[in-house]
Amino acid sequence: MATMTYREALKAAMSEEMERDESVVLMGEDIGVYGGTHLITDGLIDRFGAKRVMDTPIAEGGFTGAAIGMAMMGMKPVVEMMTWNFSFLASDQIIQNAAKLRYFSGGQVNVPLVVRGPNGGGVQLSAQHTHSLENMYGHFPGLKVVSPVTPADVKGMMLTAIRDPNPVIFLEAGALYGTKGEVPDGDEGVEFGKARIAREGTDVTLISYGRQVNLCLRVADRLEEEDGVSAEVIDVRSIRPLDEETFVESVKKTHRAVAVQEQWRLFGVASEVASIIQEKAFDYLDAPVIRVSGAEVPAPYARNLEIAAFPSEQQVANAARRTLYIEEK
Amino acid sequence: MPAESEEHVGDGGVETQEQRDASSVATDGDHLVELYKKMVLIRAFEEACQRSFRQGKIGGYLHVYIGQEAVATGFLDAFKEGDRAITAYRDHPHVLLLGSDPKNVMAELYGRGDGIVKGKGGSMHLFDVERGFMGGYGIVGGHIPLGVGFAYAMRYQGTDHVTQLYLGDGSISNGAFHEAVNLAGLWGKDGMCPCLFIIENNQYGMGTSVERTTAMTDLARKFDAYGVENEKVDGMDLEAVLEVAHRAAERVRETGKPYAVEALTYRTVGHGAGDFFEKYRTKDEIKKWRERDPIGQLEHKLIERDLLDEDAIEEISNETKETIGEVTKFADESAEPPIEELYTDVYAGEDEYMGEK
Numbered sequence: 001m002a003t004m005t006y007r008e009a010l011k012a013a014m015s016e017e018m019e020r021d022e023s024v025v026l027m028g029e030d031i032g033v034y035g036g037t038h039l040i041t042d043g044l045i046d047r048f049g050a051k052r053v054m055d056t057p058i059a060e061g062g063f064t065g066a067a068i069g070m071a072m073m074g075m076k077p078v079v080e081m082m083t084w085n086f087s088f089l090a091s092d093q094i095i096q097n098a099a100k101l102r103y104f105s106g107g108q109v110n111v112p113l114v115v116r117g118p119n120g121g122g123v124q125l126s127a128q129h130t131h132s133l134e135n136m137y138g139h140f141p142g143l144k145v146v147s148p149v150t151p152a153d154v155k156g157m158m159l160t161a162i163r164d165p166n167p168v169i170f171l172e173a174g175a176l177y178g179t180k181g182e183v184p185d186g187d188e189g190v191e192f193g194k195a196r197i198a199r200e201g202t203d204v205t206l207i208s209y210g211r212q213v214n215l216c217l218r219v220a221d222r223l224e225e226e227d228g229v230s231a232e233v234i235d236v237r238s239i240r241p242l243d244e245e246t247f248v249e250s251v252k253k254t255h256r257a258v259a260v261q262e263q264w265r266l267f268g269v270a271s272e273v274a275s276i277i278q279e280k281a282f283d284y285l286d287a288p289v290i291r292v293s294g295a296e297v298p299a300p301y302a303r304n305l306e307i308a309a310f311p312s313e314q315q316v317a318n319a320a321r322r323t324l325y326i327e328e329k
Numbered sequence: 330m331p332a333e334s335e336e337h338v339g340d341g342g343v344e345t346q347e348q349r350d351a352s353s354v355a356t357d358g359d360h361l362v363e364l365y366k367k368m369v370l371i372r373a374f375e376e377a378c379q380r381s382f383r384q385g386k387i388g389g390y391l392h393v394y395i396g397q398e399a400v401a402t403g404f405l406d407a408f409k410e411g412d413r414a415i416t417a418y419r420d421h422p423h424v425l426l427l428g429s430d431p432k433n434v435m436a437e438l439y440g441r442g443d444g445i446v447k448g449k450g451g452s453m454h455l456f457d458v459e460r461g462f463m464g465g466y467g468i469v470g471g472h473i474p475l476g477v478g479f480a481y482a483m484r485y486q487g488t489d490h491v492t493q494l495y496l497g498d499g500s501i502s503n504g505a506f507h508e509a510v511n512l513a514g515l516w517g518k519d520g521m522c523p524c525l526f527i528i529e530n531n532q533y534g535m536g537t538s539v540e541r542t543t544a545m546t547d548l549a550r551k552f553d554a555y556g557v558e559n560e561k562v563d564g565m566d567l568e569a570v571l572e573v574a575h576r577a578a579e580r581v582r583e584t585g586k587p588y589a590v591e592a593l594t595y596r597t598v599g600h601g602a603g604d605f606f607e608k609y610r611t612k613d614e615i616k617k618w619r620e621r622d623p624i625g626q627l628e629h630k631l632i633e634r635d636l637l638d639e640d641a642i643e644e645i646s647n648e649t650k651e652t653i654g655e656v657t658k659f660a661d662e663s664a665e666p667p668i669e670e671l672y673t674d675v676y677a678g679e680d681e682y683m684g685e686k
Contacts, residue, residue, distance in 0.1 A: 025485070051485065057515070062474050062508025069478020072463065073413075075485065092505075096468050097475060105456040105464060106446030107674035141675050141683065165677035241683050 001184055007177040009151035010040055010116075013158035014078060016187060018048055021076065024162060027054045027067055028080030028117075037082050038118060038177055064090035064115065068098050068167075071113040076162055081117035084171065085129050090115070091136075098167040099142030113167045116158070118174020119147065120210055120262050121299050124306055130299030132263035134209070135272075137169040138239040144192055145239040147171040147209045151181035153237055156190030163189060171239075173211040193241035197250070201232035204256040204320045207247050207273050209236045212260045212311060219316045226317075227326060239269060247273060248280045255286040256323035260311050265293035287323040292316050358636045364406065364567060365631060366645055368398040368624050371422045373649045374431055377657055378421070378438060378452075382602040386661070387438045389451050392419040396597035399623035400529050401426055403570025404493055404590075407578035411488060413461045415476040416495035418453035419529070420465030423495065427460040431652070432659040441663035448666035449674065469534070470496070470503030477509045477587075480524035481516055484585050491582045492524045499534025501548050507555075513587040514555035520585030525577055526552070528589065529564070531596040536609035549591035557587045564592030565621045568630075597622070 004012065018024045026041060026048075032055040035042035045053040056063040060081065067077035081087045087094065098111045121130035138145045144166055148154040154172065161168040198213055199220050206216040213235040220231035232254055234247050251257045257277055259270035274289040295309045318328040375393035382391045394401070397419075405426040408414065416423050425431055429445060437444030438452050446456050453467040463479065466472035476494035483490040500506050516522035528548050532539055539546050549559040562573045573590055581588050595618040599607060607615075631637040672682040 051519075051521070057508070057511060059508035059511065061505055062477075062512050065471070065474020065505060065509065066478035066481065066512055069475035069480075070482045070485075071478075072475065073479055073482035073486070075482050092468065092471055093474065096471055097466070101464075102677060103674050104446065104450040104454040105458070105674075106444070106449050108446065108456045108458040109464070110677045112677075144676075241680070 001182045003180055004151050004155075004183045005178055005180050006151045006154050006173065007038065007040055009155035009183050010158055010172065011042075011044070012183075013155040014041070014162070015044060015047065017159060017162045018044075018052065020187070021162075023074060024076045024078065025052045025054060025070070026078050026080065027056055027063055029056055029058055029082050031055060031080050036080065038174070040177075041080070060086050060090035061093055065093040065097065067113055068093060068101070068111055071111045071167075072101065072109050076112050076114075078114040078116060078162060081115060083129055083174065084117050084119040084133050085131050087115070087117070087133065094137070094143070094167070094169070095140055099140045102166070103142060110165045111167045112165045114158075114161045114170055115167070116161075116170035116172060118177070119171035120174060121306065121310065122175035122211065124301055124303060125299070126301040127298035132210070132261070132294070134171055134239045135263060135268050138269065143167055143169055143240060145169040145171065146192060146237060147173070147239055148190075148237055149173050149176065149210055149213045149235060151179070152183045153190055153196070155183050156188065157192070157237070159187060160189035160192055164192070171210065176211055176214070192238045193243050194238065195243040195246035196235040196237055197232065197246065198235045199231070199233040201230040201254065203230045203254055204258065204323055205232045205234060205247060205250040205254045206258050206260060206316065206320065207234045207236060207270075208260040209239065209269070210262065212262055215311060215313060215316060216260055219313050219320065222313060222317055223320055226329065227321065229320065229324060231320060236273070242272070244276050244280065248277060251277050251281045252284045255284055256320070257285075257289045258292060258316060258319045258323060259289060260292045260316055262294050262310055264296055265291055268293060287325070290319040290323060292319050358634065361567070361627070362631060362636055364402055365624070365627050365637070366649075367426060368402050368567070368627065369645055369649050370431070370652065371398050371402070371425055372624060373653045374421060374425060374435070374656070377435070377653045379598070379602055381438070381657065387452070388440060389453075390418070391438070391452050391602040392600065393598060393602070394419055394422045396618065396622065397529055397531055397564065397594045398422065399567040399570050399627070400527065400564045400592040400594050401495070403567055404525075404527050404574040404578075406571055407574040408461065408493060409491070411461070411490040412493065413463050413479050413490065414493040414495065415463045415472055415479065416465055417469060417472060417497055417500065418465050418467050419497070420453070420455050424455045424457050424462045424465075427457060427462045429455075429457040429460060429462070431656045435656045435660040436663045439660040439663065440665065441660060442666040442670070443659070443663040444666070447670055449670070470500035470505035473500065473505050474509040474512070477513045477516075477522060477524055480513065480522045480587070483523055484521045489582055490523065491578055493527060493578070494524055495527045495529055497534065498528060498530040498532065498539050498548055499542075501528070501551060502542050510552060510555045510557060514557045517557065517586035522587050523581045523585045524587040525581045526557070526587060526589035528591040529594060530591050531594050533596065533600065533609065535600045536604070538609065549589060552589040557589050559589035559591065561591045561593060564594030565623045565626060567623060567627050
């Protein structure tokens, strides 16, 4: 075990895999000489050279498409979206080519591609630079979509992503690049499609992913302190494949669930979670499943407005209290 | 093409052994007859597709290559083992010219289990990766970045292979084209992009002429903006195409730098099989281009050079009819894909399917 930041863990996964496998290359805007906007790839161009750490023009569709072509030839490109907000420009390539190529080629082609970058808000970047795209990409068969929140998971899931023969959408918790955690030594990947129980509890299940998991953990502490309630926190961490069993089993135990997402309420991951719970654990529920989501506005700039646009501890705590039929605070 | 032009084959720089081989290939009479047969077969295949579409045996969209045969036939003559080709959705001739069995191609169009991609792609998504055909794609311009990526990978992996990247005039105004060609020029500076761009300029993107989509209609010169050298060729003249194709392919192979050829050609039939009315062009215009039909022109030359006579032409025609008859019969008799195929090939690996069945 070593203590690492989220940023260091991510970089370690990529550089260790590059050492092991020459077919792994990195591509993106300012990831080489500049070192990466978020310094994830800092110094890697000196270690691996410009043919493996490729600075690209600001043309997301073009370089993502070229990376798909490289992947079809057996290379393993890891493409950085400086932020996922720019991926709309690459989404034709990701959705129309990467996701579907294997199917419409009748299994003749694989696309072992990783597209990674910071997802979500929280750092006052306002409307065009703040999106949570897990439901958008999670919608398309052919893609795998993950959203790790701990340094251990970001390393283990990046190793798995690079080794996966399919296109992987790797959504990083951009606001948490500097957070620290214990990271296991070695090169073992974290399996996709397995949720993580971030905190065990008995009275209500809080289900989330990405940086909202940390919010749920704080809420769980608060509920215990203020209400004597024991909350279980589940980090789904893999959006597609989605581990339904872990949260369904949890709800069967607690009989109550709150699904938390930073993104907008309608058609989001939390809606999907709520729907699965009612299909698979309806008879176990003692209260409706509640979704806590972002406000239905483009992300604002001012700090106070931005904070108000995302789920708060109080909103999540009160949602949990509603499922328990205890007074809101 | 007048005989004296043939002397220019291989001009323009250092001539390698491969280029000398290439020029002899391009001018060999028997080889021209072979290519003539291929063009006749492609056209007959496309005409059979049109009939089958009207009979309701082919679904979805159908885009045929009638009138453009000399382009793919000429360029793919310069294709070597290990090379790759990629194109948009007018993709039947490319896969046939690379040696795929026309029976499996037709079965694909019929939506059958023997289809070349198991009935999962249809007309717009033919693939034969083993033979170097990396697919037909349905989104105009969307395949261009992929081909540029193939070319980078070829050099990264230390091979001397070349990507033949076919694109239509309709894709020239698309952002994917400009982003990809820019990357090709950039990577080519380090010899890392052996990509031969082949613009099949058939004058119309669906029903809109080149003149109505861009103020700068010299499509080869669009590549100047990205440092990619280029030229034009008469895409109705197989010999002219062959000369450029071999020279350009070897140049790209040798340098690792991209190169672009705009082949001026014409689709003498509608854009898609449902395009009956053709409000966008005149009968006169179609007639003029038909007079320059690539198969007719070549046939005329081969007769003049005593490489073919009327009997031989009839024999080729009969053989082709017989082949196409077998092809459509095979497709007709092939079974539909088993329903389990719905769930395969979504993902590589153990779990090919993630949903409920």
